[in-house]
Amino acid sequence: MAIEFAGIGGSQAYDLLKKGTISGKRVGEIATPFGLSQPIYQLSEGPTDFYFLSRHGEKGYTFTATYVNYRANIYALKELGIKQIISWSGPGAINTKYRIGQYVVIDDLIDETKQRKSTFYENKGWGFIRQSPVFCPTLRKLASEALTNLKYDFSDGGTYVCTEGPRLETPAEIRKYASFGCDLVGMTLAPEVFLAKELEMCYAAICYVTNYAEGVTSKPFKPGELFEGLSDEEERKAVGKAVTQFPSLLREIAKNIGNAQKICNCQDAMQRYKKAGIIGSDWHEWVK
Numbered sequence: 001m002a003i004e005f006a007g008i009g010g011s012q013a014y015d016l017l018k019k020g021t022i023s024g025k026r027v028g029e030i031a032t033p034f035g036l037s038q039p040i041y042q043l044s045e046g047p048t049d050f051y052f053l054s055r056h057g058e059k060g061y062t063f064t065a066t067y068v069n070y071r072a073n074i075y076a077l078k079e080l081g082i083k084q085i086i087s088w089s090g091p092g093a094i095n096t097k098y099r100i101g102q103y104v105v106i107d108d109l110i111d112e113t114k115q116r117k118s119t120f121y122e123n124k125g126w127g128f129i130r131q132s133p134v135f136c137p138t139l140r141k142l143a144s145e146a147l148t149n150l151k152y153d154f155s156d157g158g159t160y161v162c163t164e165g166p167r168l169e170t171p172a173e174i175r176k177y178a179s180f181g182c183d184l185v186g187m188t189l190a191p192e193v194f195l196a197k198e199l200e201m202c203y204a205a206i207c208y209v210t211n212y213a214e215g216v217t218s219k220p221f222k223p224g225e226l227f228e229g230l231s232d233e234e235e236r237k238a239v240g241k242a243v244t245q246f247p248s249l250l251r252e253i254a255k256n257i258g259n260a261q262k263i264c265n266c267q268d269a270m271q272r273y274k275k276a277g278i279i280g281s282d283w284h285e286w287v288k
Contacts (some may be wrong), residue, residue, distance in 0.1 A: 002283050003042070005257050006051040006077050006249040008087035010188055011210075012243045013054035014061065017041070022052060022247050028275040030076035031236035033287065034117075037076035048254040051080060054086070055170060055188060064166040071117055076196040076285065083267065086253055088246055090239070091186030092168075092230070093215035096147035098264050100231065101238025105143050109134050110161040110182060111190040118191035120287040126273045129197055133197060139204035139253075147206075152245060158183040160207065162190035167184040168227065171215030185213050192235040198282055202266040206249070208242035211235065222239040239253050 009016070016022040017039055024043035029036040041052045053073055056063050065071075077085065098104060121127035133140075147154040161177045165187040169177075179187060184224075189205050196203035211231040212219075221228050231239070269288070273279045279286050 001049075002083060003049050003051060004083040005048065005052065005254055006080075006082045006085050008073070008192070009052065009054045009246070010088045011061070011090045012058065013088075013246075014057050014059055016243070016247060016284045017054060017058060020095050021244065023229055024052070027051070028077060029079075030072075030223075032075040032079070033074045034071040034075060037072045038077065040080070047257060050254045051082060053077065055209045063196060066116070066165050068188070070192050070195055071120060074192065074199065074201070075120070078199045078201060082201065084136070085190070085204075085205075086139060086143060086250065086256060087185045087203070087205045088161075089188045089190065089205055089207050090243075091184040091207050091212040092211045093183070093184040093209045093211050093217060094161075094174055095158070096183055096212065096216060098158075098183065099153070099238075099278070100209050100211065101242045102186060102209050102236040103147055104158045104241065105140055105147070105154060105156050106139065106158045106160045106184065106205055106207055106211065107133065107135055107140065108159040109189060109193065110159065110177070110180060111194075113164045114160055114192050115164065116191055118194060120195060126270070126278055127198060128284075129269050131194075132196075134193060135204045136202035136264045136266050138260055138262050138266075139202050141263065142253050142257060142260050143204055143206050146249055146256065149274055150245070150252055151247060158187055159203070160182070160186055160205075165188055168230075168236070169214055169263070174213045174215050184209070197266065197269050200267045202264060202270045208239065222283050257267070260284060
């Protein structure tokens with residue numbers, strides 16, 4: 001049976017690979033017109049196989065979000081036949097309704113990145129794709145159901161602002177984003193979600209809250225600690241627990257994905273260009 005579902009791991013995914021918490025056949029890097037993808041693994045636990053890719057590197061935090069090769073990673077998954085992607089990201093909370101370590105199935109995004117390659121369609125006359133909803137409602141529903149089934153603490157809905165990095169945000173920037181209605185601030189989901197949509201792939205993201213953003217709470221500077229003291233030991237334990245639960249969460253989604261009722265239009269995003277004869281059915285030609 002063809003594999004159509006993949007997970008993209010965020011921060012600490014490489015630790016899960018090293019520990020064997022995530023294990024499977026190493027497919028390896030995939031060569032694409034945009035360079036090599038991160039190594040891809042085929043996981044064969046449970047009734048449904050799925051692929052897994054660690055966004056920041058296989059053996060450590062090799063690439064900060066600014067320098068992840070998003071185009072190569074998404075192209076490689078499409079090449080393997082993937083139609084649905086669940087990713088994870090560990091943002092900071094702007095909205096204090098969220099608890100550290102809590103999952104959030106986000107439903108909107110503001111892109112504040114500045115220098116990333118954000119489209120497959122450079123120097124072409126197509127790619128005007130609606131962004132409402134930003135994240136696939138079919139996969140968001142599946143994610144929420146999986147979190148409920150596993151009895152994991154989560155919040156359904158929230159707006160994520162994606163910043164360039166690798167520096168963290170200033171207090172004034174966080175106040176700005178709060179005025180925009182942003183709930184979480186991270187660095188990884190743009191342009192990843194937009195690239196997936198360009199290739200007519202379903203994409204949703206599950207966030208886990210790693211800390212409160214700069215200026216939201218008062219935290220003393222602590223040299224040598226993660227984020228220089230933005231999170232304390234108890235908060236780091238809560239984050240660690242959330243990360244270690246991701247493999248179970250992905251397996252739960254994979255188990256149910258074949259029976260999910262489709263309530264999205266993700267795989268028709270380029271239909272008007274096909275209908276007009278501007279592009280054909282072979283997606284490779286769209287990005288050639």
